[in-house]
Amino acid sequence: xxHPTERSARPRDRKAQLAGLAAELFxxxxxxxxxxxDIAAAAGITGPALYRHFADKQAVLSYVVLSGIDDMEAATTxxxxxxxxxxxxxxxxxxxxxxxxxxxxxxxxxxxxxxxxLPREERREIRRRSGAVLEAWSKALRALRPELTxxxxxxxxxxxxxxxxxxxxxxxSVAKKRFAQILVQLAESVLHVTLPEPEETPEETxxxxxxxxxxxxxxxxxxxxxxxxxxFRSVSMEEIGAAAGIxxxxxxxxxxxxxxxxxxxxxxxxxxxxxxxxxxxxxxDERDALRRLAASYVHTLLRTPELLVSFSGSPMxxxxxxxxxxxxxxxxxxxxxxxxxxxxxxxxxxxEVKITxxxxxxxxxxxxxxxxxxxxxxxxxxxxxxTHAVLKVSx
Numbered sequence: 465x466x467h468p469t470e471r472s473a474r475p476r477d478r479k480a481q482l483a484g485l486a487a488e489l490f491x492x493x494x495x496x497x498x499x500x501x502d503i504a505a506a507a508g509i510t511g512p513a514l515y516r517h518f519a520d521k522q523a524v525l526s527y528v529v530l531s532g533i534d535d536m537e538a539a540t541t542x543x544x545x546x547x548x549x550x551x552x553x554x555x556x557x558x559x560x561x562x563x564x565x566x567x568x569x570x571x572x573x574x575x576x577x578x579x580x581x582l583p584r585e586e587r588r589e590i591r592r593r594s595g596a597v598l599e600a601w602s603k604a605l606r607a608l609r610p611e612l613t614x615x616x617x618x619x620x621x622x623x624x625x626x627x628x629x630x631x632x633x634x635x636x637s638v639a640k641k642r643f644a645q646i647l648v649q650l651a652e653s654v655l656h657v658t659l660p661e662p663e664e665t666p667e668e669t670x671x672x673x674x675x676x677x678x679x680x681x682x683x684x685x686x687x688x689x690x691x692x693x694x695x696f697r698s699v700s701m702e703e704i705g706a707a708a709g710i711x712x713x714x715x716x717x718x719x720x721x722x723x724x725x726x727x728x729x730x731x732x733x734x735x736x737x738x739x740x741x742x743x744x745x746x747x748x749d750e751r752d753a754l755r756r757l758a759a760s761y762v763h764t765l766l767r768t769p770e771l772l773v774s775f776s777g778s779p780m781x782x783x784x785x786x787x788x789x790x791x792x793x794x795x796x797x798x799x800x801x802x803x804x805x806x807x808x809x810x811x812x813x814x815x816e817v818k819i820t821x822x823x824x825x826x827x828x829x830x831x832x833x834x835x836x837x838x839x840x841x842x843x844x845x846x847x848x849x850x851t852h853a854v855l856k857v858s859x
Contacts, residue, residue, distance in 0.1 A: 479517045482507050483531070486524045487570035491632065495525060495581045496697045526586050532571035533593050535564050540600050550607045554655075555648075557604070558624075562647035565628040566640050580695055598622065605655060616659055619837045623654040623827050623850050630826035636818040646816060650823045653853045660849050662842040680718045682708045684732070684770075687725045691773045696726055696782070723786040726773075730790040733770040737797050740764045750807045751857055757804060758824060758851040765832050766844055772833055798825065805855060824854040 486503045500521055504514045518524045543556040580587070601624070602617040612620070627650045637643060677685070686707035690699040701722055702712030719725045740763065744756035765771050782790065801821045806814060827850050831837055840846065852858045 479527070480531070482514065482517055483524055483527045484570070486521075487528045490525065490528075491570045495521070522582060526582055528571060529582065529590060530586075532568065533590060533597075535568070535571075536561070536597050537593065539564065540597050544600060544604050550604065554604055554608055557601070558648045558651050559644065561628050562644040562651070563640075565631050565647060566643045569631045571632075580698075598625070609656075615840070619659070619831075619840065619846065620655050620657060620850075622831055622834055622837055623657075624651040626827040626830040627651045627654065627823045627854070629830065630819075630823040633826055634818060634822045636815050636822070638813070638815050638819070643819070646819055647823075650820065650854050653856070654827065654850050657849055657853045657858075660842065660845045663845070679708070679710070683710075683715055683718055684725070684728060687722075688729055688769050688773055691726065691729070692769060696722070723782050726782055727786050727790055729770045729773055731793065733768060733773075734793040734797060736764055736768050737761065737771070741797070741800060745804075750804065754801075754804045754808050754855055755852060755857045755859075757801065758855060758857070759848045761825070762828055762844055762848045762851060765828055766847075772829070798822075801825070809856065820854060824851040827851060827854065 482503065485506045486498070489498045489502055489506060498521070500514055501511045503521075503524065504511045507514070518527065539557060539560040543560055544553050548556070582590070598618065598621050601621040602614060605617045605621060606612050606614065609617070627647060631643075631647070638646070683704060687699070687704045690704060690707060699722070700712070701715050704722075704725070705712035705715045708715070719728065737760075740760040741757055744760035745753050747753050747756060798821065801824075802814075802817055805817045805821055806812070809817065809820075812820065828847055831847055831850075837843070849858065
């Protein structure tokens with residue numbers, strides 16, 4: 465039996481506290497890398513004690529993600545109230561969202577990467593509620609910028625949401641007040657972007673392949689598509705083999721494990737990025753180099769399905785020995801952005817540069833996967849303009 469003083473010391477928001485601990489674990493290890501006993505141990509309780517609050521691990525994830533939606537809805541309702549001037553409404557909303565992002569970085573991570581592990585009905589509910597929030601933001605933005613179409617406003621609001629979500633992809637931090645200020649400034653930069661007009665460009669001529677792709681290439685292509693659709697953990701080697709037109713066991717002749725496939729996908733993406741970066745950096749002007757580097761990333765991202773897989777959080781689900789190598793090549797690439805941005809913006813501290821760079825990359829990664837916007841006819845130019853705005857290198 466608990467001692468009376470122990471009962472009185474137990475936090476009133478015990479469920480929220482447990483969910484917060486679980487969220488940090490999910491963020492660090494991925495949903496499948498965390499068990500109920502891990503969450504209980506982090507909280508200093510037993511597994512059965514945790515079940516008093518949550519039926520299972522999915523219930524914990526659902527609680528965290530839906531609480532994040534609750535916070536966004538509350539912020540939107542409160543700040544977009546009638547009677548306030550529109551600029552004041554938008555400024556208040558950005559400030560509140562930035563503060564929430566800084567205080568609860570793990571929520572954005574789980575929404576972005578782990579939401580697919582929730583039941584279908586809950587995923588549908590999240591899409592419905594988040595869509596309603598985005599619609600409210602878009603209406604406020606159009607009141608501020610009447611020249612925008614509804615679709616253009618939605619694109620800019622998605623980019624703003626990605627700025628706040630970018631805090632989940634890195635561990636860099638500054639004082640909370642300053643952190644929130646940076647996020648507000650970055651969000652304002654994308655909300656005020658003048659989207660480029662479509663230009664007449666010749667259609668790209670598809671490259672001609674000599675003969676059929678090798679069996680290894682077919683397997684890599686199949687795995688890339690399946691991992692992108694359903695996530696690393698949810699796909700079996702048998703399914704990859706079937707998609708490639710071979711028996712599951714035959715896949716092992718080319719790749720010893722599913723992790724080896726993921727690593728190969730990651731290295732292929734890194735190689736293509738490195739080649740594009742080398743071409744982009746053939747200039748003596750640092751500002752122009754940063755502009756070209758961002759443009760090369762967007763161009764490569766939209767034509768390289770391996771990139772959307774390898775930069776989508778999948779490395780967190782790999783075994784440690786495989787994950788370390790893949791994360792290293794990603795960090796090496798991001799380090800080039802950070803070094804160049806530091807040279808272009810010496811007024812920013814290194815930590816502020818890192819926050820800025822990750823915001824630009826997150827906008828590109830998120831919007832490239834967002835079906836609501838990625839089919840726009842001028843999408844590449846628009847996405848490039850958004851990254852340039854965040855990096856403060858717009859023409």
